[in-house]
Amino acid sequence: MAVPESKQNFILFTAILASMNSILVGYDIGVMSGAIINIRRDLHITDVQVEILMWVVNLYPLIGSFLAGRTSDWIGRRYTIVLIGGLFFVGTIIMSLSPNYAFLMFGHSIFGVGVGFALMIVPVYTAEVSPASSRGLLASIPEFSINYGILLGYSFNFLCSEQSWRQRLRAGVLPSLLFQVGVLAMPESPRWLVMRGRLGDARRVLQEISDSEQEAQQRLADIKSAVGIPESLNDDVVEPINKQRSGKGVWKEMFITATPAVRHIIIAVISIHFFQQAVGLESIILYSPTIFDKAGITSDSQKLLATAVVIFSKTIFILVATCLLDRFGRRPMLLTSFGGLIVSLFTLATCLTVIQHSDKKVMWAIVLSIATVLFSVASFSIGAGPITWVYCVEILPLRLRAQGVAMGVVVNRMICGVISITFLSLSKAITIGGAFFLYGTIATIGWIFFFIVLPETRGKTLEEMEASFGSFRAKPKHLLVVSEQNQSLMV
Template identity: 70%
Template sequence: MTEAKAVEAATNNNTNHLADFDPHKKKPKRNKYAFACAILASMTSILLGYDIGVMSGAAIYIKRDLKVSDVQIEILLGIINLYSLIGSCLAGRTSDWIGRRYTIVLAGAIFFAGAILMGFSPNYSFLMFGRFVAGIGIGYALMIAPVYTAEVSPASSRGFLTSFPEVFINGGILLGYISNYAFSKMKLQLGWRMMLGIGAVPSVILAVGVLAMPESPRWLVMRGRLGDARKVLNKTSDTKEEAQERLSDIKKAAGIPEHCNDDVVQVAKQNTGEGVWKELLLYPTPAVRHILIAALGIHFFQQASGIDAVVLYSPRIFEKAGITSDTDKLLATVAVGFVKTLFILVATFMLDRVGRRPLLLSSVGGMILSVLTLGISLTIITHSDKKLMWAVGLSIATVLSYVATFSIGAGPITWVYSSEIFPLRLRAQGAAMGVVVNRVTSGVISMTFLSLSKAISIGGAFFLFGGIATVGWIFFYTMLPETRGKTLEDMEGSFGQFRANPAGTKGVDNGNKGQVQLGTTTNNVQS
């Protein structure tokens, strides 16, 4: 009997081990509800992507129809990034006020109005007004999509799910390129207006789809609606235990007692957004200061490395490389959009397996090599008396390799990283600041590229972007710790030491760092 019991116990033990093993491996990728929520929220990013893609081709026909200069064209293309600052600055407070979900609806509605205005523009001034309205909607969308997705995602698949906004930006760019090609054969006065006006369609789909989304559990806790937050967490977590743990962490971050299990509680005012700017900018702890520098830095270098110059002005780049036909140039841009979309899809499956740091560093390294090679090939073409097919082919190949390496790391990781590192109380405004830096930098690059190319040559412009990307690689290596696998509430413990920290998430060491940092923070507050 003793032997039989021992065998039975061993068998049960092995079975338990197997039961523990399977969910650990498989469940993180099977939360269909969190997946669906991330898809719907990230659809807002199609708005920016479509505008970037469609304007690259539409600009050719706008210049011919409205008879405007290169300077007016680069202002037209880039100004929407500055207009989006208004939406980004308002989105943090708006999302804390009406919730993440209805902020997404608002973003879609504003962009819808902007797309209609652009599609019916009779002149350059009216077109600029339409871009102003659309830009506000894009600013809202850029800020809220990664924040909502990060807050609804379980830690096991957060990198995968929060990379979706960048996936949809790339999908939107591809749609914009395809739209350019599809409408390019229409009459000059009608073609570019159709290209811009059709952008209203995604915003309508977005407004309808968002009705099926739940509100962010973290926003619900900030509003004291613990019962509603618990329901959402039960649906978006891998296990019931994880849901309970996430709720406990959010309650702690929001200043709600651990033992409080009421469905509705009163939350202190400071947890609903007031005083955040002082904590971010005037009196930050070492960890918050590090987080802010990391978030703003990654947004700056993502855009300063020249991605919008390549995407927005790819027809010009291909023209400089020796492609003269409008149809061929637009087909080449479709190839750019296809490669960007393909590699961003690859990146989504690597974020939670490889980690943020190695993927980002290898991505930026590839961008540096690609953009410097592009600069060399364009310089050779510019100074050559005859058409060099090998240089033309190299230019096209390096444009494709540049957008591919960007999409596999720097593109998605910027949004994933900046949306997950801020503490709950600072997340909405911190993410909004990141978007502001992102859009300002993008606006400066896209509004000056043509003028810069004339001043230092197009090859020289890409040498400059290569130098900036090199500085960015050094910044990422020294300032950005790994965040893969950490809960949003534990993230603060990985920051505060301004040096390379690739092992910032490893077991006991990281826990000790978190404890030391928390102790430091407490001392600072007391003093």
């Protein structure tokens, strides 16, 4: 049964509001990339200090994501999102007022911890308040928001180039304050409320976001079953049978006493985050001017324009993916995405190798290099980009979700940092063409791995997911039929 338009709009508004901090993350990335020249001049910092400053965005989210897992289970998803706004506000203020490099690093570190919180909790929250029929759309909004924020940052740098870097950073202060106030209007995750034994509050939230009273009751019953609360307990406040576990207990279940299904899920979470970053898309985004220079584009303005087109292309195709995930499913789109990456990365590697070993301009290789860069970004954005966050959130059981997603973020940021730091050295060691041959090989391994390991999740409730795992092969069609029959009672 479809969710009424008014309630669908409310859920969409909630997901967009929760994703506002993702826009702030992207805005900081975009503004810092353009402002770093002015910062270097004003604060008299070295190239090494610049590299460390920019790497903080990958380092401190590791801390933030681990803290977010425990925090969101303790104070709730909504108040954790409010905390993110506070971290962004404090970090931005300190950065914009920094008299020296130490203060700038301190402010950027606080902001980086907030990034870790945002990467972990926003996809969790949106998945937990979304109906199964539109979970792919709503849970991929944060990924789109980050890239939209990057575009805003680049645009602000271009349009306000006469403004100081401090003023450009301060532009993110007011939105972070408004964001904190707006989040208080959002409902708490009904799954977190049930996990804490607050059945009355969970029932009220489910009535707000469900099609009917019957559907709200069924969703509540499914969540109670997943948490371990007997169906006969219907008081507004109850004591959960399985009390909230310590972090140590969660990690033990994930890695030591894991059932076959949980072990399969953890392997899926780690692998999808690993391969998303290991294919080297981050290198294309960060070093696109260098890649275009190697491809034969020598004009700075042309390189900047080409880089802007790359980022715009990435944002547009993520938007396309958000609209298609619930129609075509996660598995087909992820396999299509990696198939496109395999073709584009090997083609780009070949073109760059031809250009590097040619004594004259090879026009066809230059044009094809630019085209394959755009194609690789498009391929990544229709699958690997948004699906990583959607898939990992929805397959993790409620009892493991917060810290399981945090673990995925840590893997993601670690691999992203390694790829970002090693690209230039790797290009010198095995040539830039060789680097992309390596990325293409990793993408091929990823496609094979996903084909064998990842089952489809479209149309299933979050409480049904665990039953889809445990055997390393695609689930039989009859399970998909059963899932479709249950869509009238979606969680």
